[in-house]
Amino acid sequence: MSDGNKDVSVPEIQVRDLYKSFGDNEVLRGIDLEIGQGEVVCVIGPSGSGKSTLLRCVNLLEEPTKGQVLVGGTEVTHPDVDIDEVRRRIGMVFQQFNLFPHLTVTENLTLPQRRVLKRDKAEAARVAAANLERVGLTEKADAYPSSLSGGQQQRVAIARALAMGPEVMLFDEPTSALDPELVGDVLAVMRRLANEGMTMMVVTHEMTFAREVADRVVFMDGGVIVEDGTPAQVISNPSHERTRHFLSRLLDPAMADVEEEPDDRI
Amino acid sequence: MTETATKEVQPRKQGLSRTQKRALSRGAQYALFVVAVVALAASADWARLKNQFAQADLARQMFPDIITLALKNTILYTLSGFVFGLVLGMVIALMRLSPVGPYRWVAGIYIEIFRGLPALLIFIFVGVAVPLAFPGTEIPGGTYGKVALALGLVSAAYMAETIRAGIQAVPKGQMEAARSLGFSHARAMVSIIIPQAFRIVIPPLTNELVLLFKDSSLVLFLGVTLEERELAKYGRDLASQTANSTPILVAGLCYLLVTVPLGFVVRRLETKAGEATR
Numbered sequence: 303m304s305d306g307n308k309d310v311s312v313p314e315i316q317v318r319d320l321y322k323s324f325g326d327n328e329v330l331r332g333i334d335l336e337i338g339q340g341e342v343v344c345v346i347g348p349s350g351s352g353k354s355t356l357l358r359c360v361n362l363l364e365e366p367t368k369g370q371v372l373v374g375g376t377e378v379t380h381p382d383v384d385i386d387e388v389r390r391r392i393g394m395v396f397q398q399f400n401l402f403p404h405l406t407v408t409e410n411l412t413l414p415q416r417r418v419l420k421r422d423k424a425e426a427a428r429v430a431a432a433n434l435e436r437v438g439l440t441e442k443a444d445a446y447p448s449s450l451s452g453g454q455q456q457r458v459a460i461a462r463a464l465a466m467g468p469e470v471m472l473f474d475e476p477t478s479a480l481d482p483e484l485v486g487d488v489l490a491v492m493r494r495l496a497n498e499g500m501t502m503m504v505v506t507h508e509m510t511f512a513r514e515v516a517d518r519v520v521f522m523d524g525g526v527i528v529e530d531g532t533p534a535q536v537i538s539n540p541s542h543e544r545t546r547h548f549l550s551r552l553l554d555p556a557m558a559d560v561e562e563e564p565d566d567r568i
Numbered sequence: 569m570t571e572t573a574t575k576e577v578q579p580r581k582q583g584l585s586r587t588q589k590r591a592l593s594r595g596a597q598y599a600l601f602v603v604a605v606v607a608l609a610a611s612a613d614w615a616r617l618k619n620q621f622a623q624a625d626l627a628r629q630m631f632p633d634i635i636t637l638a639l640k641n642t643i644l645y646t647l648s649g650f651v652f653g654l655v656l657g658m659v660i661a662l663m664r665l666s667p668v669g670p671y672r673w674v675a676g677i678y679i680e681i682f683r684g685l686p687a688l689l690i691f692i693f694v695g696v697a698v699p700l701a702f703p704g705t706e707i708p709g710g711t712y713g714k715v716a717l718a719l720g721l722v723s724a725a726y727m728a729e730t731i732r733a734g735i736q737a738v739p740k741g742q743m744e745a746a747r748s749l750g751f752s753h754a755r756a757m758v759s760i761i762i763p764q765a766f767r768i769v770i771p772p773l774t775n776e777l778v779l780l781f782k783d784s785s786l787v788l789f790l791g792v793t794l795e796e797r798e799l800a801k802y803g804r805d806l807a808s809q810t811a812n813s814t815p816i817l818v819a820g821l822c823y824l825l826v827t828v829p830l831g832f833v834v835r836r837l838e839t840k841a842g843e844a845t846r
Contacts, residue, residue, distance in 0.1 A: 387750070401745075402760055404763050416748075
């Protein structure tokens with residue numbers, strides 16, 4: 303689905319030996335991960351496995367206890383780095399959308415451009431309109447977030463991140479807070495973005511999306527990466543028992559503990 | 569037929585039903601109210617009351633000065649105190665939320681002291697103690713400056729706590745979203761968090777305005793010139809001049825003229841805020 307002329311040789315995101323603790327609770331225990339330019343990587347795993355924390359460490363919303371994160375060659379974790387400058391290049395989409403409720407949809411897109419990128423009014427409005435069209439919500443330009451459905455709000459949130467012209471997009475369970483019938487629209491926008499060559503790191507439970515769109519799937523459990531490979535390897539033919547157990551519970555909750563035997567079928 | 573059927577299902581004990589009891593209790597409350605009002609009206613000396621409180625010509629004499637001078641001054645004192653208090657309160661609220669310990673402590677101590685003291689004492693401090701302690705220093709703006717300072721110092725403590733609560737009521741994700749877009753902490757506060765916090769605190773701040781409006785009467789204790797008198801002082805002066813209480817009543821009505829509509833506005837804002845946060 304997302305093959306093309308992607309140059310995977312230059313890593314856009316590099317995570318080296320990353321540790322993160324909240325008090326005594328060690329959430330990340332030595333993560334090494336590279337994501338190439340234009341690559342789409344889905345991070346899956348049970349809740350509490352540390353996948354969201356890993357994602358939030360990439361743009362330093364969480365400060366790692368130890369280890370390095372590099373984005374586009376800049377060491378995000380370096381004490382002297384201008385974190386605001388780095389974050390401009392990293393788009394982030396949250397589970398709870400986090401649109402600014404006191405601003406209209408268009409203002410949600412223009413205010414960050416104006417305040418952070420110092421774009422003039424006309425330029426910001428032009429970029430906002432272009433990105434709203436990209437997510438198919440041109441007609442909601444003057445609406446307030448509270449009048450939109452969850453799926454629409456999430457698409458506006460994606461447009462808001464894109465309007466900043468990021469090199470990388472981080473998605474933190476972007477469809478987990480949505481009603482099932484609204485998930486498809488958001489995934490369609492993300493799929494289009496992947497096809498356009500955006501570098502994407504996606505924490506998700508959407509296995510169909512991971513299977514069809516991701517170049518790589520990373521399975522995390524207990525703060526470490528258990529398995530890292532193509533969707534075919536990790537989802538369809540997992541080599542670790544923990545991965546198999548997680549997937550069987552996710553794909554068919556009712557059958558959770560029936561299939562204890564390794565299954566060789568693909 | 570049906571009647572006997574229901575009786576069989578619900579055998580009623582002797583005495584009153586629940587509805588009957590409720591009607592009786594409500595009737596008793598109405599009766600008590602009427603008796604109290606009649607007793608009060610009958611015991612009052614209406615002629616005397618009218619003479620003391622409702623002298624029509626006296627009331628007429630107060631116009632237009634009571635509006636153009638006294639009410640105008642009351643409003644000026646209130647607004648200047650409110651603006652000063654709002655600015656100071658904002659600063660103290662941000663200090664209270666600061667990661668720097670000493671800022672938090674200073675703000676906390678300020679709030680505890682000024683919330684704990686009667687406004688009257690602050691007025692005496694500003695009007696008497698400060699000029700005595702620092703001879704030669706003049707609070708800019710004369711009486712207006714002193715009132716703004718005194719009212720502002722008191723209201724800042726309350727407003728700081730209100731604003732702090734408002735800022736903390738803005739969901740954490742708002743700051744995270746702003747930061748992830750490249751806003752600095754300060755810029756995110758100014759552009760994203762504080763505008764939302766203010767929406768939340770407009771009703772309690774309006775309430776504070778009502779309180780300040782009444783507290784402006786404490787100017788009485790600063791010693792003001794004729795031109796600087798506000799409603800309470802104006803009413804009291806006139807009352808002692810004429811040995812009649814009508815001016816007090818008229819001044820009181822002037823307060824209500826402002827506070828009742830403001831109270832109505834507060835309730836409207838609270839309902840609207842309640843709807844918005846659903």
